Amino acid sequence: MRPSFMPPRQVRIGDAAAFVGSTPRAIRHYHQIGLLPEPERGGDGRRRYEYEDMIRLLWIRRMADAGIALDGIRDAFTTGTASAGADSGEGIAGILERLEETLAEQEARLRRQRTAVRRMRTEGSRMGLLSDFVTERLKSLPEGSLRQADLDTLLVTERIFGPLGAAAQATRFIALATHPALREDSDRVDEAEEALDDSVAVDDPRVVRTAAERHAFETALQAVIEESGLDEADDALFDAWDALHPEGGEAGSMSAFEAIGKMPYDFSPARLRCMELAEELSAQDSPVA
Template structure:
């Protein structure tokens, strides 16, 4: 090629091909003021010179680094105010980009950890929050019932991962104590029998409520004696501290109304008699809760 044949200007399609973008993207750069629109030739087509192509290369490279188009003009401004605010603007842009990249890395780490948990502990456990899945890590894969995992998922959604992790101690204990599990199954069957054919004032309602309350008290005693209770307190304190650092609502008092909240927010298909049984059980528990 003779040097005399080198074009002084190229059309938008050729410029886009060289830079590695599209004509549509270049037109968008013009629309938002990121790239001055070049003069048009006699045929009405835009003609891009060396400086235009260099500008496009920088835009493309900067966008690939993750900087938003709105920030690119600031980040690579040829001149800024004499008071130095231009450099400050560039620094602000890069600070935002770095924070975004850190967040993306953390999200990728979380996703990778979830995939690893799904392989090691089962797909449902792996999809729970880190703090809950870690709490269940020492249990054999597949040992938790689907209903237990469903309950943890609901608790996570309503009250947060920290409260769900504490609830996990309940299911850990039931999974490792056959006698407690058998008693739990018996009471659940009795609750399920309180269907729409049973009146809310049927004596069985109060009887099952008392049995549920007594069982939960016994279960909590076993949790405490096993050492899981102390671990729960430390875990919950740590979770609340982290949430406070992140500026999130962490009212621990919500733990006491978790069931009521769940019953009003999740469409459980419970009969009036079964709902009344739950209310009576909660009332028994409230009578045992120290004031203040």
């Protein structure tokens, strides 16, 4: 006895799309890019899909769901390995191997992103933007003891000189955060330097006076750093960096010279001259001099 229901030998594009979980538009696209041979049309001018067409559509859908690009699927079918299952390093096998490598890279990137987000939530959004090497240096400080400007400066320094340079500079902010009187002196000198705007001439007496104040402050700051043992912590910092980067530095990073050349500044000529004079005073105090 013949069964009461027999499936059709051919189906229209809408039924084919519904069966494989796709859309007629997607199937038409497969035809356009040569991924699926276009079947003959029936007497009504409509495409008719047979069993073999449905098999290929199912394979296309599964491979696309796995993340294989349509061009890669087409190449796999072109090599003939889709039906033979050959493991020649080409076709589906080769595509899957490359896909696995790509997914591994994506997973590593996602892990880094999750780590960064977790660090930002734990350390605070601003501090979390800095690298682990820098934030580890700052963990001993009380919450809220660092200012926004401190973190901004560290962010710029890390971009120019890398995590090691920013971690070394963090010593300065640790000393300021733990010595209120020193922080007050720092604010006073900063305000004096900021007052040297474009309205101040380079030879204005305030330039020389402010340079002397900056030099005196930096000398006092260095004394505090040495007395508190922070300079010894810096030595350990460099040792830790060398242990993490035995080859010396991070590959592919922008050089400090290139980075400085791309970072704008808003210092007036008077303030730049003040900085030069402060450097000269520091050089005069140097043991080498």
